Amino acid sequence: MEIFTKSFESKNGKIKVHGFKTGKLAIKKAALSAKNPGFLSTILSFRDKFFGEWLPIWVWLIEHPEGLFLIDTGLSNDVKQNNYFNQLDFISKFYFEKQMKFEIEDNEEIDKQLKKIGINCSTISKIILTHLHIDHTGGLKHFPKIPVLVNQREWETKDGSFPKLFPENLKIEQIKLENRFENFENSFYLTKGKDLIMVETQGHTRGHSSIILKLNEDKFIFFAGDVAYNEKRLVEKIFSATIKDNRKNIKSCNDIMNLATAKGVIFLPSHDPESGVRLMNGIELLNSDVV
Numbered sequence: 001m002e003i004f005t006k007s008f009e010s011k012n013g014k015i016k017v018h019g020f021k022t023g024k025l026a027i028k029k030a031a032l033s034a035k036n037p038g039f040l041s042t043i044l045s046f047r048d049k050f051f052g053e054w055l056p057i058w059v060w061l062i063e064h065p066e067g068l069f070l071i072d073t074g075l076s077n078d079v080k081q082n083n084y085f086n087q088l089d090f091i092s093k094f095y096f097e098k099q100m101k102f103e104i105e106d107n108e109e110i111d112k113q114l115k116k117i118g119i120n121c122s123t124i125s126k127i128i129l130t131h132l133h134i135d136h137t138g139g140l141k142h143f144p145k146i147p148v149l150v151n152q153r154e155w156e157t158k159d160g161s162f163p164k165l166f167p168e169n170l171k172i173e174q175i176k177l178e179n180r181f182e183n184f185e186n187s188f189y190l191t192k193g194k195d196l197i198m199v200e201t202q203g204h205t206r207g208h209s210s211i212i213l214k215l216n217e218d219k220f221i222f223f224a225g226d227v228a229y230n231e232k233r234l235v236e237k238i239f240s241a242t243i244k245d246n247r248k249n250i251k252s253c254n255d256i257m258n259l260a261t262a263k264g265v266i267f268l269p270s271h272d273p274e275s276g277v278r279l280m281n282g283i284e285l286l287n288s289d290v291v
């Protein structure tokens with residue numbers, strides 16, 4: 001397993017960002033690209049016999065002067081047990097078992113990877129979730145006493161089956177995104193230094209959020225969750241069938257593109273194979289080869 005670590009000097013001090021691949025997933029080829037994302041496209045994709053390529057599942061750790069912030073928690077190793085999805089309703093179980101594929105090595109769960117860089121799960125200050133899908137929340141079981149920050153809208157509009165896979169002793173803190181940050185209407189400052197910001201990027205789910213690390217006035221790292229599965233898809237507006245709200249997702253992508261025309265933005269989606277390399281080399285959106 002390869003861990004991607006990059007140090008930055010910011011106006012608030014030294015900051016380190018680590019990227020971990022916590023397993024991988026695949027969805028049906030037909031579901032990867034949909035003209036009209038939504039329920040019907042998702043159902044139609046069931047007929048496809050073929051899965052698309054494996055996609056990594058990134059988790060990010062920010063070592064910040066104000067503490068250790070973990071963005072998402074990746075996949076749970078329990079996904080390999082035959083009964084993992086048994087507690088879900090019939091449709092969710094069918095979807096996860098037949099329409100998706102998951103793989104994770106024993107040493108790829110987030111607790112083991114944090115240990116590898118000398119960090120104990122109990123020392124994490126806050127967990128910040130982009131959304132509540134199982135490939136982002138599977139590792140929550142390792143953090144029973146740590147505050148878990150979620151956009152209130154995401155918590156209130158979540159699929160009813162998801163909490164069945166959450167650990168019992170979760171410390172969820174619902175965040176109201178009431179500030180404006182740059183061109184994002186709904187955002188929330190996660191640090192006193194106002195350099196770590198949750199911004200609402202609706203579409204993939206109803207309260208999907210991204211996290212921005214502001215290194216200085218002109219340089220931002222954008223932890224994008226599932227706004228787009230990779231940078232090329234953001235630029236070309238290619239979306240998976242499973243998008244909850246296509247119109248809002250396009251608006252979120254436009255907001256990100258507008259930010260990237262004004263500032264240097266390193267764009268790091270949760271399932272982009274290139275996210276780690278982009279972090280290491282500081283490759284900015286709209287300055288890379290894909291455009």
Ligand SMILES: [Zn+2]
Nearest residue numbers: 133135226270
């Ligand atoms: Zn995802």
